[in-house]
Amino acid sequence: MIDLLAPKTEIPAGLHLALGAAALLSLLGLWCLLSYGGYVRPDFLATPGQVLLAGWKGVRTGTLFGHIYSSLVVILAGFALASLLAVPLGILMGSFQAVAAVLEPITGFMRYLPVSALIPLLILWIGIGIEQKIAVIFLGTFFQQLILIADVSARVSKDLIDVSYTLGASRAQVVTRVLLPACLPGVMDNLRVTMGWAWTYLVVAELVAANSGLGYMILNAMRGLFTDVILLGIFVIGLLGLLTDLLFKLLRRWLLPWSASF
Amino acid sequence: MAANDAGALAIEQVAVHFQSRAGRSVTALEDITLSIPPRQLAVIVGPSGCGKSTLLRLVAGLNRPSAGRITLDGRPIKGPGAERGMVFQSYTLFPWLTVQRNVEFGPELKGVAAAERGRRAQALLQEVGLAGFEDAYPSQLSGGMMQRVALARALANEPEILLMDEPFGALDSQTRALMQELLLGIWEHHHKTVLFITHDIDEAIFLGDVVHVMTARPGRIKATLPIDLPRPRGPELLTTPAFAALKREVMALLRAEALAAAGPA
Ligand SMILES: Nc1ncnc2c1ncn2[C@@H]1O[C@H](COP(=O)(O)OP(=O)(O)O)[C@@H](O)[C@H]1O
Ligand SMILES: [Mg+2]
Numbered sequence: 001m002i003d004l005l006a007p008k009t010e011i012p013a014g015l016h017l018a019l020g021a022a023a024l025l026s027l028l029g030l031w032c033l034l035s036y037g038g039y040v041r042p043d044f045l046a047t048p049g050q051v052l053l054a055g056w057k058g059v060r061t062g063t064l065f066g067h068i069y070s071s072l073v074v075i076l077a078g079f080a081l082a083s084l085l086a087v088p089l090g091i092l093m094g095s096f097q098a099v100a101a102v103l104e105p106i107t108g109f110m111r112y113l114p115v116s117a118l119i120p121l122l123i124l125w126i127g128i129g130i131e132q133k134i135a136v137i138f139l140g141t142f143f144q145q146l147i148l149i150a151d152v153s154a155r156v157s158k159d160l161i162d163v164s165y166t167l168g169a170s171r172a173q174v175v176t177r178v179l180l181p182a183c184l185p186g187v188m189d190n191l192r193v194t195m196g197w198a199w200t201y202l203v204v205a206e207l208v209a210a211n212s213g214l215g216y217m218i219l220n221a222m223r224g225l226f227t228d229v230i231l232l233g234i235f236v237i238g239l240l241g242l243l244t245d246l247l248f249k250l251l252r253r254w255l256l257p258w259s260a261s262f
Numbered sequence: 263m264a265a266n267d268a269g270a271l272a273i274e275q276v277a278v279h280f281q282s283r284a285g286r287s288v289t290a291l292e293d294i295t296l297s298i299p300p301r302q303l304a305v306i307v308g309p310s311g312c313g314k315s316t317l318l319r320l321v322a323g324l325n326r327p328s329a330g331r332i333t334l335d336g337r338p339i340k341g342p343g344a345e346r347g348m349v350f351q352s353y354t355l356f357p358w359l360t361v362q363r364n365v366e367f368g369p370e371l372k373g374v375a376a377a378e379r380g381r382r383a384q385a386l387l388q389e390v391g392l393a394g395f396e397d398a399y400p401s402q403l404s405g406g407m408m409q410r411v412a413l414a415r416a417l418a419n420e421p422e423i424l425l426m427d428e429p430f431g432a433l434d435s436q437t438r439a440l441m442q443e444l445l446l447g448i449w450e451h452h453h454k455t456v457l458f459i460t461h462d463i464d465e466a467i468f469l470g471d472v473v474h475v476m477t478a479r480p481g482r483i484k485a486t487l488p489i490d491l492p493r494p495r496g497p498e499l500l501t502t503p504a505f506a507a508l509k510r511e512v513m514a515l516l517r518a519e520a521l522a523a524a525g526p527a
Contacts, residue, residue: 162322164367166348167416168372173371258359
């Protein structure tokens, strides 16, 4: 007897999958009902068929791939830059009080700023080219990464550090041979989480003076009330987000086979 | 191998005061004087919070005394060093290294050649009963197995003294009893100086050549009892009258301290 109402009780994998599929299918059913049933005007909500058609058109003409490529460049460049800086800084910040003392006031302030509030300054300072879009992704992820990774570093057990000293490690060796590898699983987990957040900044990044990209495609479609294209853009972003998440999951399993949690 | 008379530890009038962030000063240790001859297995028992770990960390060089001095074979201790191996209560294996690489960690830092440190690790793993687990990762081991690797890792540096801070404290009682016998076997083979800390009276008497009983905080040495029980020791020792008599003695000493540590009822 499966007790669905008992908290923290395992349910069979099959049931888990079935529940998820049921939720998706009901949503799809509701969409079909509203759009095909004529309950909602077409310029409010395109039908699934229209969205598929828009997708097929984008694939056939290649414009969809152009948009995907532009967005990937912006997301990956912004995310990579942020990670490259945030990982080492965060590890130092979590384990060296002096670094934390320097960085804490700045990150504490910046982490709550909506990135969109910075766009006017970004335009003034670095213009409206691709740099500005990359900067939006960078600012959206960097400070969050810094705080999360500092926390990972701060949680590395003091005994692990101390035992390394008693085994003859120097300070530099403790950092490179113990602190760094000890942080890796947490770093990977948080990169995965913040990669998801980077995707959520895409439309904001392509708000200004873009002429390609999925965010741009969505914004542009809004002017003509092309809800099929808007929905297409949303689905593609969601799928790409899912894909990068999966890649991170596999990467972690491949790079860190010794750390069991998935 | 270290010379036969290496590993003489002298702790002279050591005190430790901790400064809390609020500026309050807490005296953790007061006027500790201990002399541990080479190859002795010395045990310190005391109520929790009395400063046992602090004392061991001073010897390891991880903390500095506020007063007094500590020497190993006449050399003052200035910081951590590979000639003083330590085993912690918490599990401190490097999770990203295999069992074998964990044991090789110290020798590798020292620049010992791969073949030699591999041979040393193999021999030690054999000795702690973990032959066949060389390629396992720590996450695949039980608590007792992890502490055996930690012991092998500390020994791989061929230290003059082994410092053990309640190393079996997190293990279930059956495993703990096995680990105590394993430690005695290893100690009888390597014959290093061992400074072992515990709050378990049975463990203290079963292992020690001598048991130092500490007072509640601020920790001082309250009494020193030589344990003249025959070696090699086995589990049957625990039921002998001589063991029981020593246990009663240590219990009486500690009970007063436990009451003091608990504060007014
Ligand atoms: N780094 C520290 N800063 C301040 N107080 C400390 C520090 N380390 C230990 N203490 C205090 O010193 C006392 C002794 O601690 P400890 O040596 O860990 O005791 P034990 O190992 O006997 O349980 C405790 O009251 C503890 O709170
Ligand atoms: Mg302790």
